[in-house]
Amino acid sequence: MTKLKKALDVIGVPRLIIGLFFVVLVVTALSVGLNPASLFSDILRRWMMYGILVLAMVPGVQSGIGMNFGISLGIVSGLLGAVVSMEFTYTQGWFFYLGAGAAWLTLLIALIIGVALAAFVGTAYGLLLNRVKGSEMTVSTYVGFSAIAMMNIVWILLRFQNGQLRWPIGSGLRNTASLSESFGGLLSSPEVYLEPRVIAIPEGLNEAGNVTVQQPKVLGFLAIDVGDSGFVLPLGLILVFALCCLIVWLFLRSKKGIAMSAAGENELFAISNGINVDKMRILGTAVSTVLGAVGIIMYAQTYGFLQLYNAPLMMGFAAVASILIGGASIERAGISNVIIGTLLFQGILTVALPVVNEVIDVTALPEIIRIILTNGIILYALSKARGGRR
Amino acid sequence: MTNRNSGNKILTPDVNMGERIKTFMFDNKVMLVFVVICYLGYIASGSRPDTILNEVFTRISRNSFTVLSLLIPVLAGMGLNFGIVIGAIAAQIAVFAVVYWGLVGLPGMLLAVVIATPMSILFGWLVGVLFNKTKGAEMITGLILGYFADGLYQLFFLILVGGVIPATNPRFIIDGGVGVKNVIDLTGSLKYSIDRVRIIDLALGLLVAVAVLTVIRLYMHLVKRRKFTLKDLLLMVVVGILYGITYIPAIERHLYADRINLIVALPLVLAYFALKNAHLIYKNRDGNDPTYSRSRSITIIIVAVAAYILTYIPSVEALIMSVDLPVLPYVLIVGLMTFNKGLLNTRLGHNMRTVGQSNAVAAASGINVDRTRVIAVILSTVLACWGQLIYLQNLGTFSTYGAHMQVGQFAVAALLVGGASVSKATNSQAIIGVTLFHLLFIIAPQAGNNLFGDAQVGEYFRVFVSYGVIALSLAMHAWQRKKPKGSMMASLSQNGPVLTETEKK
Numbered sequence: 049m050t051k052l053k054k055a056l057d058v059i060g061v062p063r064l065i066i067g068l069f070f071v072v073l074v075v076t077a078l079s080v081g082l083n084p085a086s087l088f089s090d091i092l093r094r095w096m097m098y099g100i101l102v103l104a105m106v107p108g109v110q111s112g113i114g115m116n117f118g119i120s121l122g123i124v125s126g127l128l129g130a131v132v133s134m135e136f137t138y139t140q141g142w143f144f145y146l147g148a149g150a151a152w153l154t155l156l157i158a159l160i161i162g163v164a165l166a167a168f169v170g171t172a173y174g175l176l177l178n179r180v181k182g183s184e185m186t187v188s189t190y191v192g193f194s195a196i197a198m199m200n201i202v203w204i205l206l207r208f209q210n211g212q213l214r215w216p217i218g219s220g221l222r223n224t225a226s227l228s229e230s231f232g233g234l235l236s237s238p239e240v241y242l243e244p245r246v247i248a249i250p251e252g253l254n255e256a257g258n259v260t261v262q263q264p265k266v267l268g269f270l271a272i273d274v275g276d277s278g279f280v281l282p283l284g285l286i287l288v289f290a291l292c293c294l295i296v297w298l299f300l301r302s303k304k305g306i307a308m309s310a311a312g313e314n315e316l317f318a319i320s321n322g323i324n325v326d327k328m329r330i331l332g333t334a335v336s337t338v339l340g341a342v343g344i345i346m347y348a349q350t351y352g353f354l355q356l357y358n359a360p361l362m363m364g365f366a367a368v369a370s371i372l373i374g375g376a377s378i379e380r381a382g383i384s385n386v387i388i389g390t391l392l393f394q395g396i397l398t399v400a401l402p403v404v405n406e407v408i409d410v411t412a413l414p415e416i417i418r419i420i421l422t423n424g425i426i427l428y429a430l431s432k433a434r435g436g437r438r
Numbered sequence: 439m440t441n442r443n444s445g446n447k448i449l450t451p452d453v454n455m456g457e458r459i460k461t462f463m464f465d466n467k468v469m470l471v472f473v474v475i476c477y478l479g480y481i482a483s484g485s486r487p488d489t490i491l492n493e494v495f496t497r498i499s500r501n502s503f504t505v506l507s508l509l510i511p512v513l514a515g516m517g518l519n520f521g522i523v524i525g526a527i528a529a530q531i532a533v534f535a536v537v538y539w540g541l542v543g544l545p546g547m548l549l550a551v552v553i554a555t556p557m558s559i560l561f562g563w564l565v566g567v568l569f570n571k572t573k574g575a576e577m578i579t580g581l582i583l584g585y586f587a588d589g590l591y592q593l594f595f596l597i598l599v600g601g602v603i604p605a606t607n608p609r610f611i612i613d614g615g616v617g618v619k620n621v622i623d624l625t626g627s628l629k630y631s632i633d634r635v636r637i638i639d640l641a642l643g644l645l646v647a648v649a650v651l652t653v654i655r656l657y658m659h660l661v662k663r664r665k666f667t668l669k670d671l672l673l674m675v676v677v678g679i680l681y682g683i684t685y686i687p688a689i690e691r692h693l694y695a696d697r698i699n700l701i702v703a704l705p706l707v708l709a710y711f712a713l714k715n716a717h718l719i720y721k722n723r724d725g726n727d728p729t730y731s732r733s734r735s736i737t738i739i740i741v742a743v744a745a746y747i748l749t750y751i752p753s754v755e756a757l758i759m760s761v762d763l764p765v766l767p768y769v770l771i772v773g774l775m776t777f778n779k780g781l782l783n784t785r786l787g788h789n790m791r792t793v794g795q796s797n798a799v800a801a802a803s804g805i806n807v808d809r810t811r812v813i814a815v816i817l818s819t820v821l822a823c824w825g826q827l828i829y830l831q832n833l834g835t836f837s838t839y840g841a842h843m844q845v846g847q848f849a850v851a852a853l854l855v856g857g858a859s860v861s862k863a864t865n866s867q868a869i870i871g872v873t874l875f876h877l878l879f880i881i882a883p884q885a886g887n888n889l890f891g892d893a894q895v896g897e898y899f900r901v902f903v904s905y906g907v908i909a910l911s912l913a914m915h916a917w918q919r920k921k922p923k924g925s926m927m928a929s930l931s932q933n934g935p936v937l938t939e940t941e942k943k
Contacts, residue, residue, distance in 0.1 A: 176913060179913070179916065179917045180912070180913055180916035180917060181916075182574075182916065183577075183912060183915075183916040185575065185578045186575075186577045186578045186581070186912055187909060187912045187913050187916060189578065189581060190905055190908045190909035190912060191909045191913075193905040193909070194902060194905040194906040194909045197898060197901045197902035197905050197906070198902050198906075200898040200901070200902070201895055201898045201899060201902060204892065204894055204895055204898065205890065205895065219892075220892070220894075365582075365585070412592070412596050412597075412617075413597060416589055416592045416593050416596065416597070417589075419585060419586070419588065419589030419592070420586060420589035420590060420593065422585075423582050423583075423585040423586035423589060424586055424589075426582050427568070427579065427582050427583060427586055430572050430575055430578065430579050430582065431568065431571040431572050431579075
């Protein structure tokens with residue numbers, strides 16, 4: 049009996065409930081007759097897609113700033129990098145000169161710009177958080193919201209030429225920009241390697257105004273349709289996620305990483321060991337923001353669309369809820385929390401929609417479930433955090 | 439012991455004027471920046487002053503009650519109560535029920551109050567219990583709770599109503615039969631139900647209220663031996679005479695209206711401030727209260743008189759005469775301001791203030807900290823609920839899924855703009871904040887249109903400002919609070935342990 053109780057304590061009652069709920073949903077889905085291949089394929093895809101965004105929470109929590117609701121700063125850095133990169137590719141006509149490689153180049157440059165911006169913004173943000181010790185979560189939420197609101201103004205004022213980005217009439221960027229003519233699906237979609245894409249280029253480079261591009265079949269291993277069953281293994285995406293997890297894992301084990309975790313665990317003890325707590329917090333915040341930028345680019349790449357304006361507003365909350373349900377707390381978080389939490393959270397949301405559609409005829413229910421679930425989990429975690437003002 | 443001023447200077451009458459102005463500007467920097475932005479925006483928008491003035495006063499009547507409901511939790515040390523969204527939700531459920539059952543006008547609104555109030559008390563209690571579990575993180579909890587409650591609310595309105603709870607009226611239910619429509623028009627039912635209450639009915643209401651109060655006091659005197667003072671009797675007589683006056687035909691005619699023109703209301707307000715300060719000067723003529731600043735009172739009186747004289751300038755007069763104020767909302771707002779102030783003088787108010795300053799000290803004084811906090815949250819939630827009722831009846835359209843969500847954010851932003859902080863908020867800060875915040879709201883789209891050729895920019899700008907103001911205020915507040923400790927930490931880590939005088943030798 050005590051062994052059972054001990055196991056329960058380790059797993060945690062909420063995790064158990066959510067896990068069971070997930071299993072129930074999957075069983076219901078299969079029994080209702082949904083295609084298992086596409087179902088599991090979706091679960092895997094969404095799991096990997098959100099993974100890096102959730103991973104971004106870990107350095108923040110470990111360095112002691114609590115849940116980084118201000119991940120929005122990293123997200124908009126990434127979006128800005130992607131948008132600038134796409135515009136550059138278009139105006140320079142790289143698809144015309146470089147063919148299929150231009151898509152990879154766009155992705156790479158998006159990552160570079162996004163990471164550079166995020167590092168800079170994250171450091172400044174870390175400086176701010178150092179000044180508001182004890183109220184980090186509240187401040188970070190509103191700084192994140194303000195950043196998105198400010199970027200709304202930027203998005204609408206930018207006059208880009210890339211047809212995918214801009215409104216056909218009028219100025220400003222679209223709400224949702226399709227990545228099908230850029231780096232969409234490079235790491236996760238088999239169609240990219242099976243069929244060619246038609247990509248628009250600036251006038252004057254060739255008569256048609258567009259160029260047909262086919263990604264080399266050699267790279268087809270990055271996104272495999274297993275046995276043509278419909279189950280897609282997005283190997284590229286999985287590799288990138290695994291790589292990021294590995295980097296963070298190594299970082300947390302490095303001297304700097306351990307110092308950072310110590311700073312977050314017990315400030316006075318860390319100081320007495322000669323660790324500059326403030327610097328460690330800035331480091332954690334900056335790494336978190338950078339991961340946020342990488343995460344949103346990977347997310348957009350998988351989804352196939354770049355979502356600007358108010359779409360990233362609630363992404364921070366989803367990431368926080370994911371890591372909390374994975375067993376993390378507001379003071380401690382690890383990579384296993386990320387992996388398990390994202391699977392549970394995204395899994396439930398993915399499976400809920402088709403199941404609900406079969407059982408009840410209300411399309412809005414999954415969205416409502418998502419809201420209740422996300423915020424309920426965060427509330428539960430907040431009520432459990434002992435003492436410490438965060 | 440936190441100072442009355444958020445800066446660290448005690449304003450005694452002998453601190454010089456320059457120092458005083460500097461402190462004032464620093465303490466109210468958010469408000470001053472806002473005034474500048476509003477002024478620039480006003481010029482950029484090119485709107486007419488009378489349209490803006492009318493719109494501002496309408497918005498003040500609509501939103502002030504909700505903003506004022508935020509004051510009590512600040513007093514009790516729980517920061518900005520983002521959980522007022524829950525109160526708004528209670529109001530909306532009640533409004534939907536009343537409108538669905540077809541009741542209209544003031545009776546309908548009163549029924550809505552009767553339905554919403556117990557609900558909001560219950561909700562407020564739940565929120566208070568949750569806040570007690572998350573001491574120190576009430577603001578973020580309130581924020582997330584708002585979103586969570588929104589999810590439950592949507593579940594109720596989109597799935598349960600029409601689905602599980604029988605409701606079939608096609609005017610309110612989506613065509614599929616399940617779920618409530620996005621927008622419900624309150625015209626003809628509850629729109630303006632509070633705004634349109636006539637002064638003469640209010641006078642009758644006042645008479646009834648005072649009569650009931652007097653009877654209760656009389657009863658207490660006879661049965662429980664509580665003193666029935668001359669003042670109580672005098673109050674009854676005075677109110678009775680005032681009510682008798684309303685029967686005079688000449689005056690009665692005016693009182694049938696439900697609006698007062700600003701040209702009548704403004705001198706009344708100015709007179710109130712002038713008389714209050716004159717009374718304060720008289721009370722402190724011996725100079726026995728060191729925190730009282732006579733020059734401040736004199737300044738206020740001079741400003742009031744000057745403002746009154748200004749209203750005689752024809753263009754200013756015309757501007758002011760174009761504004762009509764609905765009576766009951768403003769009476770309610772003034773009532774709440776009085777309540778907020780009066781609460782401070784009661785035992786409950788004292789308890790709340792002690793709890794707000796230090797939980798430990800309060801507990802040591804025998805105050806039930808948890809219970810006081812819950813009461814504060816319940817009060818705030820109920821007031822926010824009533825505030826949302828006032829808001830909805832003036833707006834006239836009920837955005838079923840969106841009306842409550844922005845309440846929390848805009849109310850908090852407005853309060854912060856007025857110069858309040860997480861630890862201190864006053865009535866005047868609330869009103870000033872509402873005025874400035876909504877002024878910006880009014881001029882931003884047109885200004886954006888004129889400056890950037892796109893009104894959307896103006897709208898995004900005002901959303902950015904509302905978020906930014908909250909972020910800025912929260913950051914500044916935390917910054918000022920943490921400074922002393924931060925420097926101690928810094929001195930520990932950089933220079934090693936600090937040697938005391940005796941060791942330095």
